[in-house]
């Protein structure tokens with residue numbers, strides 16, 4: 157079947173698929189054209205198409221709107237953006253902080269599984285510690301009503317790229333929201349939501365948003381794609397989470413159980429067989445709830461440990 161794809165700019169951008177059966181399907185981005193625009197477009201098109209029709213048979217023209225789904229939005233905002241290449245100074249900085257510059261990402265399919273499991277709500281906050289270019293958070297922000305997404309990343313190049321993607325997303329929301337699928341539109345135009353990327357060491361985070369979330373009764377999810385983190389960095393994180401749990405239980409006892417940690421690398425345990433975590437505060441407040449098997453860019457079925465605050 158002969159198929160010509162043609163981009164047309166008459167009142168609105170349009171894609172024309174011309175098939176051998178002489179039917180032209182115009183898929184407008186978002187809005188339906190009004191009667192006048194539709195008539196104009198059909199007239200202009202007939203003129204163009206006649207040139208290509210050897211026997212000058214009239215062509216049937218159909219016009220339908222098509223909306224951008226979340227995958228199309230993600231593809232658009234991350235076009236040309238990758239976290240896999242960083243310059244030498246970035247690499248050195250990350251290594252010095254106990255991280256590992258080796259890059260990899262959680263796949264969109266794995267993010268879908270997290271969405272199904274946790275049903276992120278408009279009360280919740282999601283942190284990504286070592287967020288790279290921020291794809292996990294962007295996907296969650298576009299596809300769920302989650303209130304706050306905070307990414308923290310030490311590599312300046314990756315944060316710059318995350319900011320670039322965020323800027324493109326803001327542009328779409330401001331200037332092209334009519335082309336978005338209804339659910340995506342609803343998520344992205346809702347008030348009081350935040351998607352933020354910080355150039356910071358993950359051991360120096362200010363947990364203000366986490367406390368705000370717990371105090372409101374929302375849940376805090378902390379994603380750590382820590383496969384390559386040093387044991388020292390993992391120990392520092394254990395210390396930080398133990399303290400975070402102790403403080404939130406002390407200040408908001410009515411909302412205990414609302415902090416959930418998802419870490420690829422497990423926290424270290426004592427060797428004496430009782431399986432207690434090495435960090436006392438972490439052991440006192442967190443429970444290994446569950447293990448998930450999720451696909452990453454470097455391997456499928458990677459174990460992700462889910463810790464939740466003990467009641």
Ligand SMILES: C[S@@+](CC[C@H](N)C(=O)[O-])C[C@H]1O[C@@H](n2cnc3c(N)ncnc32)[C@H](O)[C@@H]1O
Pocket residue numbers: 239250253254255256257258259260261262284285286287288289291292308309310311314356357358359381389
């Ligand atoms: C494997 S990538 C994870 C990307 C993303 N979180 C995901 O799941 O798709 C880990 C990231 O952690 C960053 N990183 C390592 N140590 C860090 C630290 N101490 N503070 C902030 N970021 C760090 C690295 O630069 C890298 O971009």
